[in-house]
Amino acid sequence: MEYRIRGWEPAALFRFFEDISAIPRGSGNEKAASDFVLNFARSRGLEAWQDASGNVVVRKDGSPGAEGCPPVILQGHLDMVCETRAGVAHDFRAQGLDLVVEDGALRANGTTLGADDGAAVAMMLAVLDAPDLVHPPLECVFTTGEEIGLLGAQGLDMSRLRGRTLINLDSEEEGLAIVSSAGGMRFTLSRPAAWEQASGTALGVSVSGLRGGHSGGDIDRERGNAIKLMARLLRRLLREPEARLADFTGGGKDNAIPRECAATLVYPDEAAARRAQEAVRTLAGDMAEALRPTEPGFACATALEPAEAVPVLSREIARAMADAAFLAPNGVRQRNPQKENFVVASLNLGIVSTTPEACSLVFLPRSSVETFQEETAELLTLLGETFGFSVEVSGRYPGWAYAERSPIRELFQAVYREQTGRELRAEAFHAGLECGLFVQGLPGLDAISVGPDIRDIHTPDERMPLDSFARCYALVTAVLARLAGGQ
Template identity: 55%
Template sequence: MDYKITGYEPEKLFHFFEEISAIPRGSGNEKGISDYLVKFAKDRGLEVIQDDAYNVVIKKAGSRGAEDHAPVMLQGHMDMVCEKRAGVEHDFEKDGLDLIIRDGRLTANGTTLGGDNGVAVALMLMVLDDDEIEHPPVECVFTTEEEVGLNGAKALDKSVLKARTMINMDSEDEGVATVSCAGGLRVQFTKEIKRTTVQGSLLTLKVEGLLGGHSGQDIDKERQNADLLMARMIQRLLKETKGQLVSFNGGTKDNAIPRECEASLIYESDEEAAKAEELACELAETYAEELTPAEPDFSCEISCETNRTAEAIPQDAAKEFICAMRLAPNGIQKRNIKMDGFVVVSLNLGVVRTEEDRIVMIFSPRSSVASLQEDTKERLNTLAETFGFTVSHSSEYPGWSFKEDSPVREICKESYKELFGEDLKIEAIHAGLECGLFSDAIKGLDAIAIGPTIANCHTPDEYLTLDSFERFYEFLKDILSRLAK
C-alpha cells in the first residue's frame, strides 16, 4: 500500500498503524483485523492463539540472554468506536479509514481515528517484528469488543498466559501512567408501544455540533448531552402545544457523550404546528446563549412540513419517556475531594431511539467503588419502574484498584525519568480498562497502563500526536530492556 506517514521513526511502526487503519474494525466486526494478526504471526513463525471471540495472543521468545526471564504481557484492544460527522459518507463495516496528517497530528477524514486503541496494536506488532530490541519473553494480547463492555477480555482463556507483569497500552496521555480505573456496565430501558396514524404538519428538530466525547475521560468537562437537551425542548413543546411525538433518536454508543439528536412531532392543526415551530426557535436561541461559551459549534435546525402522515407514539408513553430522560441522573454523581475532585461515580445517557414498537434508552454508569455502582443500578431500576420501563443490565466489568507495591510501576518511573528528564505522572482514571479483568483473573498480576498522546477519543475530532507516538516506542523499548536485565 502507499503509506502517508513519513519522516517518523521507526518507519514500520507507522506503517503498521496505517495497515490496520485500512481494515474495518468496529466493535463486533473484528474478524478481519483478527485474521490479519494471525497471518502476521504465522508469517514470522511465532506462536499464535485465536479464540472464538477473535481474541489473539501472540508469543515471542526472549532476546538473547533473556530467554529464561519472566514473561511480560503487552495488551491492547483491536476494536474502535465508530463515530462520524453528520453528512459524512463512510461505511464502517466495509471502508478503511481515510487518514489525514496536519501539523504533526494524525486524524481521520470526518470519522474517529481508532488511535484508541490502534496504537497498542501497532506497538505490539513492532515489538513482535523488531528482532534488534532487547526484551524478556512477551505475550502480546489483542482483545475484541473492548468498547462495548470489554467482552473479548472477559471471554479470553487467561490460563494460556504465563506473564504476571502486564503493560496495557490504552492510556492516552504521554508522560502519564494509569494505575487504577473505574468499573462499568450497560443499563438498557425498554418500553413497548403501539403507534397510531396521524395526519398533519410534521415538525422536525435536529441538534448538531456538540463536542461529545468519551463518557469516562470527558465526563468531568461538563459537555452537553444532545439527548437530554432535546428532551428539554420536547417537554416544553408537548406541554405548551398540541402535538404528538413521532421519533426521537440520539447517540450511537453508550460510552460516547451524544453529539447529535433528531426528533419529530406531528400536529393535526397547521396553526398549532406554526405555534410549535415558533416556540422551538425561541428555545433554540435560549439554548445557544447558554451553550455557545462551552459548545461553540452548537446548532439546532428546525423545519416543518405540511400534509404529512406519521405513526405517532401514544401521549402517555411519550410523556413517560420524556419525563424519564428529564429526571435521569447524568454526568458526575460523586467526586473524591481528597483526591483533587477525582470522579468516583458518573452516568452517561448514550443512546436513545424510538423504534416501530418500542422505545430504548441506554446508560453507561461508571464507578471505582463497587457499592456506589450498586447504588447507581438501584437508582436506575427505580427510575425505570416509576415510568413503566423494563430494565436490563449487561457488559459489566470490574474496576482496577491501586496496588501499593508495583515493580513495573517503579521500572516505568525510572525509565521515563532517565529518557526524558521528567517525572512520570501516576494517576487513577474514571474510564474503564481491561487491567481490572486481567487482575481479577490472574493472581498477583502487576499491571500498569501507558500510551502516547491521543485526544478527543470516541469523536470525529480524535487525533494522535505523531512525535508522541515516536517517543513512546522508545519508552516501551527501554522498559522491555530493563525487564530483560
C-alpha cells in the same frame, strides 16, 4: 521486502513495524497477522499458542540470571481501524499499507497507519527477537478485535497467564501513562408503543447546534445533551392534556453526546398549537441564555403544519418518555478530587426513539469502579420500572480502577525521570481499554498502559513520529531491565 524506514535504531523494531504493515489486519481479519506472530515465535523456538479468537501468546524465558524473576506480561492488539481518504481505493482485506516517512514521522498513503496498535506489536516482536536484552520472563499477548469491542481480550483464557504485572502498549501519547480505564455497558429502556390518531395542527420542535463529543472523553466538558434539553421542553408542553406526542427522536450512538433532537406534537387546533409554540420559544430563549457560555450554538426551531389522522402516542406513554428522559441522570457522576481530569463515573443518555413498535431510551454508563457501575445500573433500572419500561443490558466490559499503590507505575515514573528529566504524567482514561479485562481476569494484577505519540488515530491522517517510537521502546526495555534486577 524493501524497507522504507532507514537510519533508526534498533533497526529490528522498525523492520517489524514494516513487516506487520504489509499484512492486512483490519478488525475481524487478523488471521494472517496472528499466524505471522505464531510462526515468528515457532521459528525462534519460543513457546507460543494461538486461541480460537486468534489471540497469540508468546513466552520468552528471562535473560541469563533473571530466569527466576516474576514474569511480566506485555500486551497490545493486532487489529487496526481501517479508514481510507476520500477518493483512495484501498482493499483492506487484501492489501498491505503503503508506508511513507515524512518530516520524521511515519504515515500510510491514503489510509490509517495502524500504529494503534501496530506500535505495540512491533515492540513486542523486537523484544522477543533481541538476543541481548536484559528482561524477566515475558509473556507477550497479541489480541484481536480490540477496536470492535475488546473481543480478543474477552475470549482470552487468562488462567494460562503467569504474570501479575501488565505493561499494555496501547496508549497514544509519550510522557503519559494511563493508570485507570472505565468499564461500560449499553443500557436500554424500552416499552412497546401504543399509537392512537390525532388531527389538527402539528408543532415540530428541534434542538440543534450543540457541540456533542465522545461520551467518555468529553463527558466532563459541560456540553449540552440535546435529548435532555428536549425532555425539558416536552415536560412543559405535555402539561396541557390537549398536546399529543407523535415523535421524539434524538442522538445516533450511545457513545456520543447527542447534538440534535426532534419532537412533533399534535394539537386539536391552530390556536392551541400557536400557544404551545410561544411557550417553547420562551423556555428555549431562557435555555439559550443559560447555555451561552458552554453551548453558544444552541438553537431551537419550531414549525407549524396541518395534521390529518397522524399517529400519536398514548398520553401515558408520552408522559413516561418525557418524564423518564427528564429525570434520567446524565453527565459526570463521580470524580476523584485528588486528581485532575479524573472522572470516575459518568452516564450518557445517547439515543431516544419512538418507532411504530417501541419507545426507547439508550444510555452508556461508564466507571472505572465496578460498584459505581452497579449503582448506575440500579438507578436506571428504578427509572425504567417507575415508568413501565423493560430493561436490557448488553456489551458490558469491566473497568480498571486506579490503584493507590502500583510498583509498575512507580518504576515507569522513575525510569522516565532518569531518561528525560521530566515527570511521567498519570491519567485515567474514561473509556474502555483491554486492561480492564486483564485486571478482572488476573486478581492482584499491577497494570500500566503506555505508548509512543500517535496523532489523529482512527483517521487517514494517523501518523507516528519515529523518534517517539524509538524513545518509547527505550523506556519499555529499560523498565524490563530493572524488573530483571539490572540497572
